[in-house]
Amino acid sequence: MPGTLTQLPASGDRITRGKPLYKVDNKPVTLMYGSVPAYRALKTGTEGPDVEQLERNLAALGHTGFTVDEEFTDATADAVEEWQEDQGLPETGAVELGRVVFAPAAVRIDSLAAAEGDAAGPGGKVLSYTGTDQVVTAALDVADQRLAKKGAKVAVAFPDGTSAEGTVVEVSTVIEPGEGGQDTEPETRIETIVELDAGKGRKAAAAFALASVDVSFTAEERKDVLTVPVAALIALQEGGYGVEAVEGTATRYVPVDTGLFADGRVEISGDGITEGMTVGMPE
Known part of the structure:
Protein backbone atom coordinates (compact mmCIF):
# COMPACT_ATOMS: atom_id res chain seq x y z
CA MET A 1 0.00 0.00 0.00
CA PRO A 2 1.62 3.29 -1.08
CA GLY A 3 2.31 5.94 1.52
CA THR A 4 4.66 6.68 4.39
CA LEU A 5 5.37 4.23 7.22
CA THR A 6 4.26 6.01 10.38
CA GLN A 7 4.26 3.18 12.93
CA LEU A 8 6.17 -0.10 13.13
CA PRO A 9 6.20 -2.89 15.72
CA ALA A 10 9.30 -3.92 17.62
CA SER A 11 11.21 -7.12 16.94
CA GLY A 12 9.73 -9.83 19.13
CA ASP A 13 6.24 -8.29 19.32
CA ARG A 14 3.33 -10.73 19.09
CA ILE A 15 0.49 -9.60 16.82
CA THR A 16 -2.95 -11.23 16.92
CA ARG A 17 -6.05 -11.08 14.76
CA GLY A 18 -7.48 -7.61 14.26
CA LYS A 19 -4.33 -5.82 15.47
CA PRO A 20 -2.17 -3.62 13.22
CA LEU A 21 1.08 -5.01 11.88
CA TYR A 22 2.14 -1.47 11.05
CA LYS A 23 0.63 1.84 9.91
CA VAL A 24 0.88 3.67 6.59
CA ASP A 25 -0.09 7.36 6.63
CA ASN A 26 -1.24 6.70 10.21
CA LYS A 27 -3.78 4.10 9.02
CA PRO A 28 -3.43 0.46 10.14
CA VAL A 29 -2.48 -2.51 8.00
CA THR A 30 -4.31 -5.21 9.93
CA LEU A 31 -3.51 -8.87 10.57
CA MET A 32 -6.26 -11.37 9.84
CA TYR A 33 -6.12 -15.17 9.89
CA GLY A 34 -6.26 -17.23 6.72
CA SER A 35 -4.27 -19.34 4.29
CA VAL A 36 -5.07 -17.39 1.10
CA PRO A 37 -2.75 -14.39 0.64
CA ALA A 38 -4.37 -11.04 -0.04
CA TYR A 39 -4.04 -10.47 -3.79
CA ARG A 40 -6.94 -8.22 -4.77
CA ALA A 41 -9.42 -5.69 -3.46
CA LEU A 42 -12.55 -7.20 -1.90
CA LYS A 43 -15.88 -5.50 -2.56
CA THR A 44 -19.53 -6.16 -3.31
CA GLY A 45 -19.83 -8.77 -6.04
CA THR A 46 -16.44 -10.37 -5.40
CA GLU A 47 -16.52 -14.15 -4.96
CA GLY A 48 -13.93 -16.68 -3.81
CA PRO A 49 -12.22 -18.32 -0.82
CA ASP A 50 -10.49 -15.06 0.10
CA VAL A 51 -13.95 -13.51 0.60
CA GLU A 52 -14.92 -16.36 2.92
CA GLN A 53 -11.78 -15.98 5.05
CA LEU A 54 -12.38 -12.22 5.29
CA GLU A 55 -15.93 -12.88 6.47
CA ARG A 56 -14.71 -15.42 9.06
CA ASN A 57 -12.39 -12.77 10.46
CA LEU A 58 -15.09 -10.11 10.52
CA ALA A 59 -17.36 -12.48 12.44
CA ALA A 60 -14.55 -13.37 14.88
CA LEU A 61 -14.04 -9.65 15.50
CA GLY A 62 -17.73 -9.19 16.34
CA HIS A 63 -19.02 -7.85 13.03
CA THR A 64 -21.99 -9.97 11.95
CA GLY A 65 -25.23 -9.78 9.98
CA PHE A 66 -24.04 -11.72 6.91
CA THR A 67 -23.60 -15.35 5.87
CA VAL A 68 -20.02 -16.62 5.95
CA ASP A 69 -19.55 -17.92 2.42
CA GLU A 70 -17.64 -17.04 -0.74
CA GLU A 71 -19.92 -14.15 -1.75
CA PHE A 72 -19.24 -10.52 -0.85
CA THR A 73 -22.78 -9.17 -0.46
CA ASP A 74 -24.26 -5.88 0.64
CA ALA A 75 -24.49 -7.36 4.15
CA THR A 76 -20.76 -8.09 4.01
CA ALA A 77 -20.15 -4.49 2.96
CA ASP A 78 -22.14 -3.26 5.98
CA ALA A 79 -19.94 -5.37 8.29
CA VAL A 80 -16.82 -4.04 6.58
CA GLU A 81 -18.00 -0.48 7.21
CA GLU A 82 -18.41 -1.29 10.93
CA TRP A 83 -14.90 -2.73 10.98
CA GLN A 84 -13.53 0.31 9.15
CA GLU A 85 -15.16 2.61 11.69
CA ASP A 86 -13.45 0.70 14.52
CA GLN A 87 -10.12 0.98 12.67
CA GLY A 88 -10.46 4.69 12.00
CA LEU A 89 -10.60 4.10 8.25
CA PRO A 90 -12.85 5.66 5.61
CA GLU A 91 -16.15 3.71 5.67
CA THR A 92 -16.21 2.53 2.06
CA GLY A 93 -17.56 -0.99 2.57
CA ALA A 94 -14.68 -2.37 0.47
CA VAL A 95 -11.27 -3.67 1.54
CA GLU A 96 -8.52 -2.23 -0.62
CA LEU A 97 -5.51 -4.35 -1.51
CA GLY A 98 -2.81 -3.96 1.12
CA ARG A 99 -5.16 -3.01 3.95
CA VAL A 100 -5.07 -6.50 5.51
CA VAL A 101 -2.41 -9.20 5.72
CA PHE A 102 -3.51 -12.83 6.04
CA ALA A 103 -1.42 -15.29 8.09
CA PRO A 104 -2.40 -18.75 9.39
CA ALA A 105 -2.40 -17.58 13.03
CA ALA A 106 -0.86 -15.01 15.38
CA VAL A 107 2.64 -13.91 14.37
CA ARG A 108 5.86 -12.88 16.09
CA ILE A 109 7.80 -10.03 14.51
CA ASP A 110 11.20 -11.39 13.52
CA SER A 111 12.90 -8.35 11.97
CA LEU A 112 12.21 -5.00 10.35
CA ALA A 113 13.24 -4.23 6.78
CA ALA A 114 12.17 -0.56 6.87
CA ALA A 115 12.04 2.36 9.27
CA GLU A 116 9.37 4.84 10.22
CA GLY A 117 9.35 7.60 7.66
CA ASP A 118 10.28 5.30 4.78
CA ALA A 119 8.04 5.08 1.76
CA ALA A 120 5.82 2.03 1.51
CA GLY A 121 4.74 0.68 -1.83
CA PRO A 122 3.90 -2.44 -3.86
CA GLY A 123 6.67 -5.03 -3.61
CA GLY A 124 8.45 -3.18 -0.81
CA LYS A 125 9.36 -5.31 2.21
CA VAL A 126 8.41 -3.83 5.57
CA LEU A 127 9.03 -6.66 8.01
CA SER A 128 9.35 -10.40 8.40
CA TYR A 129 7.51 -12.54 10.91
CA THR A 130 7.31 -16.09 12.18
CA GLY A 131 4.66 -18.16 13.89
CA THR A 132 4.31 -17.93 17.66
CA ASP A 133 4.72 -21.66 18.41
CA GLN A 134 7.74 -22.19 20.66
CA THR A 218 15.20 -40.77 26.44
CA ALA A 219 17.06 -43.72 24.94
CA GLU A 220 15.16 -46.34 26.88
CA GLU A 221 12.82 -46.50 29.84
CA ARG A 222 12.27 -49.04 32.60
CA LYS A 223 9.34 -49.13 35.01
CA ASP A 224 9.06 -50.77 38.44
CA VAL A 225 12.78 -51.58 38.74
CA LEU A 226 15.21 -51.31 41.66
CA THR A 227 18.02 -48.77 41.48
CA VAL A 228 20.99 -47.70 43.58
CA PRO A 229 23.51 -44.86 43.23
CA VAL A 230 26.20 -45.73 40.70
CA ALA A 231 28.80 -45.18 43.44
CA ALA A 232 27.31 -48.14 45.34
CA LEU A 233 28.54 -50.59 42.70
CA ILE A 234 31.59 -52.64 43.64
CA ALA A 235 33.80 -54.51 41.15
CA LEU A 236 33.95 -58.16 42.31
CA GLN A 237 37.17 -60.22 42.15
CA GLU A 238 35.39 -62.97 40.25
CA GLY A 239 34.15 -60.42 37.71
CA GLY A 240 31.04 -58.39 37.38
CA TYR A 241 29.55 -56.05 39.94
CA GLY A 242 27.96 -56.32 43.33
CA VAL A 243 26.69 -54.17 46.17
CA GLU A 244 27.47 -54.22 49.87
CA ALA A 245 24.25 -55.27 51.60
CA VAL A 246 24.00 -53.86 55.13
CA GLU A 247 22.09 -56.08 57.57
CA GLY A 248 22.18 -54.63 61.05
CA THR A 249 25.82 -54.52 62.11
CA ALA A 250 26.90 -57.03 59.46
CA THR A 251 27.53 -56.59 55.74
CA ARG A 252 27.90 -58.94 52.82
CA TYR A 253 28.63 -58.57 49.12
CA VAL A 254 25.81 -59.52 46.78
CA PRO A 255 26.41 -59.98 43.03
CA VAL A 256 24.04 -57.95 40.82
CA ASP A 257 23.09 -57.66 37.19
CA THR A 258 23.12 -54.05 36.01
CA GLY A 259 20.65 -52.45 33.64
CA LEU A 260 20.12 -48.85 32.59
CA PHE A 261 22.21 -45.95 33.92
CA ALA A 262 20.51 -42.54 34.30
CA ASP A 263 20.87 -39.47 36.51
CA GLY A 264 23.61 -41.03 38.65
CA ARG A 265 21.65 -44.21 39.39
CA VAL A 266 21.78 -47.70 37.97
CA GLU A 267 19.20 -50.45 37.64
CA ILE A 268 20.14 -53.66 39.52
CA SER A 269 18.64 -57.11 39.90
CA GLY A 270 19.69 -60.51 41.18
CA ASP A 271 19.18 -63.07 43.93
CA GLY A 272 18.79 -61.41 47.29
CA ILE A 273 18.15 -57.94 45.84
CA THR A 274 14.93 -56.63 47.38
CA GLU A 275 13.15 -53.34 47.66
CA GLY A 276 14.14 -51.40 50.78
CA MET A 277 17.49 -53.12 51.36
CA THR A 278 20.33 -50.89 52.58
CA VAL A 279 23.54 -50.78 50.56
CA GLY A 280 26.94 -49.43 51.51
CA MET A 281 28.38 -46.28 49.95
CA PRO A 282 32.03 -45.17 49.80
CA GLU A 283 32.95 -42.43 52.27
Missing part, protein backbone atom coordinates in the same frame (compact mmCIF):
# COMPACT_ATOMS: atom_id res chain seq x y z
CA VAL A 135 10.02 -24.81 19.12
CA VAL A 136 13.59 -25.99 19.64
CA THR A 137 15.91 -27.35 16.96
CA ALA A 138 18.20 -30.13 18.19
CA ALA A 139 20.93 -31.83 16.15
CA LEU A 140 22.03 -35.43 16.74
CA ASP A 141 24.85 -37.55 15.40
CA VAL A 142 23.77 -40.20 12.91
CA ALA A 143 24.80 -42.84 15.48
CA ASP A 144 22.04 -41.52 17.76
CA GLN A 145 19.34 -41.64 15.09
CA ARG A 146 17.35 -44.18 17.10
CA LEU A 147 16.61 -41.45 19.66
CA ALA A 148 15.02 -39.18 17.06
CA LYS A 149 11.52 -40.55 16.83
CA LYS A 150 8.53 -38.43 15.93
CA GLY A 151 6.26 -38.17 18.96
CA ALA A 152 9.08 -38.88 21.44
CA LYS A 153 9.08 -36.88 24.68
CA VAL A 154 12.19 -34.88 25.57
CA ALA A 155 13.33 -32.60 28.39
CA VAL A 156 14.53 -29.08 27.57
CA ALA A 157 16.78 -27.19 30.01
CA PHE A 158 16.92 -23.38 29.70
CA PRO A 159 19.91 -21.14 30.53
CA ASP A 160 18.34 -19.99 33.82
CA GLY A 161 18.14 -23.53 35.16
CA THR A 162 14.42 -24.05 34.51
CA SER A 163 13.22 -26.91 32.35
CA ALA A 164 10.18 -28.03 30.41
CA GLU A 165 8.94 -31.01 28.45
CA GLY A 166 8.54 -31.11 24.70
CA THR A 167 7.59 -33.43 21.87
CA VAL A 168 9.55 -34.25 18.71
CA VAL A 169 7.30 -33.14 15.84
CA GLU A 170 9.70 -33.39 12.90
CA VAL A 171 12.81 -35.42 12.07
CA SER A 172 15.02 -34.85 9.02
CA THR A 173 18.45 -35.82 7.72
CA VAL A 174 20.72 -32.88 6.89
CA ILE A 175 23.74 -33.32 4.61
CA GLU A 176 26.26 -30.47 4.43
CA PRO A 177 29.49 -30.15 2.42
CA GLY A 178 32.66 -30.88 4.34
CA GLU A 179 34.74 -27.96 5.56
CA GLY A 180 37.47 -28.79 3.07
CA GLY A 181 35.21 -28.38 0.04
CA GLN A 182 34.70 -31.01 -2.65
CA ASP A 183 37.72 -33.06 -1.53
CA THR A 184 36.16 -33.93 1.84
CA GLU A 185 33.28 -36.17 2.79
CA PRO A 186 29.95 -34.43 3.38
CA GLU A 187 28.79 -34.18 6.97
CA THR A 188 25.49 -35.79 7.90
CA ARG A 189 23.43 -35.11 10.98
CA ILE A 190 19.94 -35.77 12.23
CA GLU A 191 17.92 -32.63 12.92
CA THR A 192 14.83 -32.68 15.10
CA ILE A 193 12.19 -30.02 15.72
CA VAL A 194 10.83 -30.08 19.28
CA GLU A 195 7.55 -28.37 20.13
CA LEU A 196 7.36 -27.28 23.75
CA ASP A 197 4.37 -28.37 25.76
CA ALA A 198 1.73 -25.72 26.42
CA GLY A 199 1.90 -23.67 29.59
CA LYS A 200 5.10 -23.48 31.56
CA GLY A 201 7.38 -24.59 28.71
CA ARG A 202 6.23 -21.95 26.23
CA LYS A 203 6.29 -19.20 28.84
CA ALA A 204 9.85 -20.10 29.78
CA ALA A 205 10.96 -20.26 26.15
CA ALA A 206 9.58 -16.80 25.40
CA ALA A 207 12.43 -15.29 27.42
CA PHE A 208 15.10 -17.25 25.53
CA ALA A 209 14.37 -16.72 21.83
CA LEU A 210 17.47 -17.74 19.81
CA ALA A 211 19.27 -18.93 22.98
CA SER A 212 21.08 -22.26 23.25
CA VAL A 213 19.36 -24.89 25.37
CA ASP A 214 20.09 -28.49 26.36
CA VAL A 215 17.76 -31.18 25.03
CA SER A 216 17.70 -34.60 26.74
CA PHE A 217 16.37 -37.57 24.77
